[in-house]
Amino acid sequence: MTQLPDTGWVAVVKRDCPTCELTEPVLAALASAGELTVYTQDDPAFPESVPHEYDGTLDVSHGLRIEIVPTLLRRENGREVARTYGWDKAEWRKLTGLATLGNDLPDLRPGCGAKNIEPGIIEDLLVRHGETGLASRKIELGSAEDEIEAMFDRGWSDGLPVVPPTEARVLRMLSGTSRDPKEVIGKVPPDLGDCTVEKVAINAVMAGCKPEYLPVVLAAVEAVLEEPFAMHGVLATTMYVGPVVIVNGPVRRHIGMNSKGNALGQGFRANNTIGRALQLVIRNVGGGRPQEVDRAALGNPGKLTYCIAEDEEGSCWESLAAERGVPEGKSAVTVFAGYGLQGIVDQKSRTPESLAQSFAECIKAVQHPKLYPGADVLLVVCPEHERTFRTAGWSKQRLYEEIYKRSQRPVDEVRPGTMGIAEGTSAFADGTMAPKIRDGGLMIVRAGGGAGMFSGIIAGWSASGEKGSAPVTRVIGS
Amino acid sequence: MADLESRGIPVVGIATTEFIQAMEVQARALGTDPAYVFVPHPIQDRTNAELHALADEYLDRMLKELVSVSAVAAE
Numbered sequence: 001m002t003q004l005p006d007t008g009w010v011a012v013v014k015r016d017c018p019t020c021e022l023t024e025p026v027l028a029a030l031a032s033a034g035e036l037t038v039y040t041q042d043d044p045a046f047p048e049s050v051p052h053e054y055d056g057t058l059d060v061s062h063g064l065r066i067e068i069v070p071t072l073l074r075r076e077n078g079r080e081v082a083r084t085y086g087w088d089k090a091e092w093r094k095l096t097g098l099a100t101l102g103n104d105l106p107d108l109r110p111g112c113g114a115k116n117i118e119p120g121i122i123e124d125l126l127v128r129h130g131e132t133g134l135a136s137r138k139i140e141l142g143s144a145e146d147e148i149e150a151m152f153d154r155g156w157s158d159g160l161p162v163v164p165p166t167e168a169r170v171l172r173m174l175s176g177t178s179r180d181p182k183e184v185i186g187k188v189p190p191d192l193g194d195c196t197v198e199k200v201a202i203n204a205v206m207a208g209c210k211p212e213y214l215p216v217v218l219a220a221v222e223a224v225l226e227e228p229f230a231m232h233g234v235l236a237t238t239m240y241v242g243p244v245v246i247v248n249g250p251v252r253r254h255i256g257m258n259s260k261g262n263a264l265g266q267g268f269r270a271n272n273t274i275g276r277a278l279q280l281v282i283r284n285v286g287g288g289r290p291q292e293v294d295r296a297a298l299g300n301p302g303k304l305t306y307c308i309a310e311d312e313e314g315s316c317w318e319s320l321a322a323e324r325g326v327p328e329g330k331s332a333v334t335v336f337a338g339y340g341l342q343g344i345v346d347q348k349s350r351t352p353e354s355l356a357q358s359f360a361e362c363i364k365a366v367q368h369p370k371l372y373p374g375a376d377v378l379l380v381v382c383p384e385h386e387r388t389f390r391t392a393g394w395s396k397q398r399l400y401e402e403i404y405k406r407s408q409r410p411v412d413e414v415r416p417g418t419m420g421i422a423e424g425t426s427a428f429a430d431g432t433m434a435p436k437i438r439d440g441g442l443m444i445v446r447a448g449g450g451a452g453m454f455s456g457i458i459a460g461w462s463a464s465g466e467k468g469s470a471p472v473t474r475v476i477g478s
Numbered sequence: 479m480a481d482l483e484s485r486g487i488p489v490v491g492i493a494t495t496e497f498i499q500a501m502e503v504q505a506r507a508l509g510t511d512p513a514y515v516f517v518p519h520p521i522q523d524r525t526n527a528e529l530h531a532l533a534d535e536y537l538d539r540m541l542k543e544l545v546s547v548s549a550v551a552a553e
Contacts, residue, residue, distance in 0.1 A: 191507035236500065292503040295496075422523075 004060070006078045008035035009096070012061055013052075013070045015043035017112035019087050020070045024049060026092065026102045027070075033098060041069065041115040061116040062125040068111040072096075086111030123171040132167050135182060136198060151206075156284055158276065158304055162206035173201040176211030177218060178478045185218065186225035188286030189232035190293040195221065195285045200277070203284055207277035207305075212255050213270055215476050216333060217277045220245045220307075223335040223474040224278065230337075230469045234461065235288045238295045240339035241461045241469075242303035243282075244378065245275055246445060248310050248321030249331025251476055257309035261449030264308060264341060264380065264456065275305030300339040308447060314383060315446040317396035324473040331476040336378050336443065337469040342366065342457040346385070352392040355385060356399060359455070360406035364436055366459045370414040370424040372434035376441035376460030376471070379403070382448040385455045400442060407436040438465050480510045490543040492536070494519035513543040 004010060011027055013020035024047040030036045031050050038052035039060050046052070055061050064073070068085040072092060075081065084091045087109040093101050116125060126132050141150050147164045151157055163169065174181050174197070181198035188195045197218065204217050224231045224243050234241055247257060258268035266272060282288040290296060296303070312319045321332040344362045349355040359379065366374040381389075389399060411434045416424035428434045441464055448454075461469050479489045491512055493501065496519040505512055517536055521529065 190504055287507050291499075293500050293507075295500055 004064075005035055005037055005075060007076050008037060009072065009074060010064070011036060011038045011070055011072050012041065012055070012064065012066045012114070013038060013047060014041035014112070014115055015046040016115075017069050019109045019111050020047070022105060022109055023070050023087050023102070026087075026105065029098070029101060030096060033096075058116040058121065058125060059128070061114060062122075062129060066114040067117055069114050070111055071114070119172065119175060123168040126171060127167045132171055133181065134167060134170060134198060135196070136170075136202060138167075155289070156206065156280075158279055158283060160304070162280070163208055165202045165205040169205045170198070170201050173205050173209065173211050173214055174198065176214035177201075179218070185222050188221075188225065188281060189235060189288065191287035193285045193287065195225070195281065199285050200281055203280040204273075204277040206284075207280050208269065208273040209277050210255070210269070210273075213274050213277075215478060216247060216251060216255065216270075216274050216331075217281075219333045219474045219476040220274065220278045220335060221281050223333055223472045224282075226472045226474070228466075228470040229335055229472045230463075231282070231286075233463065234337045234469050235282060235286075235294050237461060237463070238297045239461055240296060240298055240300045241337040242300065242306060242339065243275075243278055244302060244336045244338040244458055245278060245307040246310060246320055246334040246336065246378070246443075247274070247307065247331070248312065248319045248326065248334070249476065250329065251331035252309040252312075257307075259309035259311035259314075259447045263311070263447035263449070264306075271307045271309060272305050275302075275307030278307075279303060279305060302339060306338070308380070308445065310445040311383070311447045315386065316390040317386075317444070317446065320443055320445050321473060323396070326473060326475055332473055333476060334443070334471055334473040336376070336458070336471045337461045337464075338376075338378055338458040339460075340458070341380075342459060344385075344455040344457060345453070346455075347453045349388065352389050352394045352399075353402075355388050356394075356402040357406055359399075360403050360436075362457060363403065363407045364409065366436070366457060367462065368423055370419065370421060371462075372409060372411070372414045372425045372428070372436055373438055373441075373464075374436050374459070375462050376464035377437055377443070378458040378460070379442065379444045380448065380456040380458065381444060381446050382452060382455045383446065383450055384453045386446050396444060399444060403442060404435065404437060404439075408433040409436070410434070441465060443471060479512045480508060483512075488544045489513070490515060490540050492517065492540065494521055496520075513546065515539050515543060 009030055027050045038050050039055040040046050040052050041055055044054040071085040073080050073083040082095050084095055089102050089107045141147055148161045151162050179197045183197045184194050186195050200218055200221055204214055255270045257270045288294050310319055320334055326332040346358040349358055363377055411428045411432050414424050416422055479491055482489045491514040495516045498516055501514055515536055517532055
């Protein structure tokens, strides 16, 4: 490869650019008029009529910070003194001092994006040139180490294989946000490790996210780190809970989240990797690991990943995010300390009253039929159940009110010892009705496939609300 | 606890023996050496009388830890 000339003209072109092809006679004229070095980015044969160098590694283009081709630049005494890009006849003539340059060409033609800044290429160049700007500790693996096994061995996995967070992959992930990789977004419990945007990106890579998911992951991490969510307690409790992420707004469609059939299940990359990335941040940045500070007796499968998109388009109700004050057109995450899924199977109810009573009866069993209050509840209403309320004209507010009311039980029925069961509540005055759910402790979303009269309850933590964890909603940024 | 101690307030943690490992892991991660008293597990299903008896039994140890922490904090 020829060195860049100390003094002379340098042009960078590629075959896959009509403007570069258009300027070939101009480059030929420049070459014959003086010292011109042409670098071609893609086709080693291009441009046929002009002597050129093939910048196959793109290192020259990268070193010159080429963004558009063709680029023409002037160097004098080892320094660049002038540059133009695309085809602008007047500009090229002014720069070169050749008054008749490009006589046969149109006045203007925009250039094309340079190959060296294409996604998937620029990251490798930054790595190769030591310009990643990444702050995280770099870990070199031995040549005999299997990278997947190495990550298991180092304790970075949630029990499933993780994607190796190479510098190039992390840079690519960071292209999904406009935020500074060094920005600290909070301290992650239990070890209170500083969590930067870069750290989140690393764990998003490991989880299998695409760059466009990163803003959702960032919002979810920020949400669980807000004081009311009490992430430390959610992690350290002996109960089942982990963060459940509910996503609302246009971002669901943009990144391909599933809110239809199998809405809570496997098979959809965005849903499954976003929830997983959040859990990996807790593990790898916060140091939250089971059988250590995570004291869960049983845990639940959702502690691998639990991320739901609401089916807003199919719903007759306002979305969860709208209820919680998120402006229309904005996307948001709501995090909820929850676990598992308790089915509500009702294939007979054809009135909203009957169905609401079914919902309430099932909610009464959350945690224990005699535990009053129980815990917060995220109710996922399936389309066929929502239809019953839609047809009857029940608003979401009406359903909330009915469930709060219908899930109450007489205190005398739930005292310790009744039903021959020692468990029970000592709270509330004798003779009153005990509420199952605290005020504001019920959230309703609509999701799921078109057929099947099967809604679901995602139960919360016994320490719901101010004494423990309250749901937190956060608008998703860029 | 570390936060309270940094303000000169003596603190002793009380938990059941099931949480010894959690305390050790957390303390190591945060670089602290908290004073702890561990009582037998479980406590959730204890009666009030049993809990009072347990508290009486461990009170002296808790006070001793508090005084000891206090002495360090005062240095």
